[in-house]
Structure formats: C-alpha cells, structure tokens
Amino acid sequence: MYSATMEFVTERVNYHGANESSGLLTAVDAFDVAVAHLKETLTKEQVVLLLDCETMLSDVVGEQMCFYYEAGFADAIRFVMGWRAGQQGH
Numbered sequence: 001m002y003s004a005t006m007e008f009v010t011e012r013v014n015y016h017g018a019n020e021s022s023g024l025l026t027a028v029d030a031f032d033v034a035v036a037h038l039k040e041t042l043t044k045e046q047v048v049l050l051l052d053c054e055t056m057l058s059d060v061v062g063e064q065m066c067f068y069y070e071a072g073f074a075d076a077i078r079f080v081m082g083w084r085a086g087q088q089g090h
Contacts, residue, residue: 005073005076005077005080006073009069009072009073009076013069035050035054038050
C-alpha cells in the first residue's frame with residue numbers, strides 16, 4: 001500500500017510540475033524580469049548580495065515544497081486508512 005501510494009503521489013507531483021498553472025508561470029516570469037531590472041541598477045558588490053538572496057530564496061522554496069509534500073502525503077495516508085477502516089465498519 002505504501003509503495004502504491006508513493007507512486008501515485010510522485011506521479012501527481014510530476015504531473016503538476018510539468019503542467020504549472022498560468023498564474024504560477026506569470027509570477028515566475030515577473031520575478032525573473034524584476035530581478036534582471038534590479039541587477040542592472042546594482043553595483044558589483046550589491047549583485048553578489050542579490051545572488052546570495054536568490055540562492056536563499058531557492059532554498060526556502062525547496063524546503064517549503066518538501067514540507068507541504070510530506071504534509072500532503074501524511075494527509076493522504078490518513079484519508080486512505082480512514083476510508084479503509086470505514087469500509088470495514090470500524
């Protein structure tokens with residue numbers, strides 16, 4: 001059951017990762033444009049700081065994705081196990 005659920009969740013994550021919403025794509029594009037414009041106005045020293053910020057933002061987003069993936073997976077397991085118990089009259 002665990003590996004079937006993991007396979008399902010992984011498939012869904014991959015599907016949504018390959019089919020991002022237009023809102024998300026628009027936001028990412030706008031962010032990239034804003035960063036490019038900002039870099040044009042910064043000194044070399046400030047660009048280094050901005051690159052550090054971009055790296056940290058990437059780390060934060062990655063950690064958020066892991067957190068919500070794990071939370072969603074745990075919720076899915078509770079749902080499936082609860083549904084199964086309900087089907088058995090528990």
